Amino acid sequence: MTKIAMDCKNLMVKEISERLNNAEMLIVTNYKGVSSQDLNCLRRDLRNISSEYVIVKDSMIKRALAEGANNRIIQFVEGETGIAIDRREDPTHISKVLVKFSKDHGVLEIRGGIIKGSLISKEDIAVLAALPQKRSCSENSQMFLMRLYRAWPVC
Secondary structure, eight states: OHHHHHHHHHHHHHHHHHHHOOOOEEEEEEEHHHHHHHHHHHHHHHTHHHHEEEOOOOHHHHHHHHTTTTTGGGGOSSEEEEEEOOOOOOOHHHHHHHHHHHHHHOOOOOEEEEEEEEEEHHHHHHHHHHHHOOOGHHEEEEHHHHHHHHOOOHH
16 A cells, blocks of 8 residues: 555544544444435434534544544444434434434444443433433433433333
8 A cells, every 4th residue: 555545544544533532422323225315314414413424444443443532332333334423412412313313214223332431222322312302301310311221120
């Protein structure tokens, strides 16, 4: 590989690393089977709530996350991976958009994510999507409700 191409890839990894490791919330998805037109709609919906959806080769994502604060989500990165990055600091908004899109299109698979260093499962993301938005419910209350949901016995 030429030096210029390698330098370009290193710059891309650095940029991706900054975006992923500075985010307080990330949600990892598998977009296999989603049309490019539908992905553009998802990106637009996320932009409307000050979030973004990035698609990058797995190897670059893994390199970008390797030594950063959010490296624990590497376990969710496999295959056709897209990552939603929340910049609002309100986990309900991004969760609502992704869960709705997943239900409407049926092919977007939510794998899991991370909030402020804590891993969350796809079930946790579904719970967050069902919660009221931050304006009417504090983040501490949301986290309490998530813990309560996890501890609830299954009959």
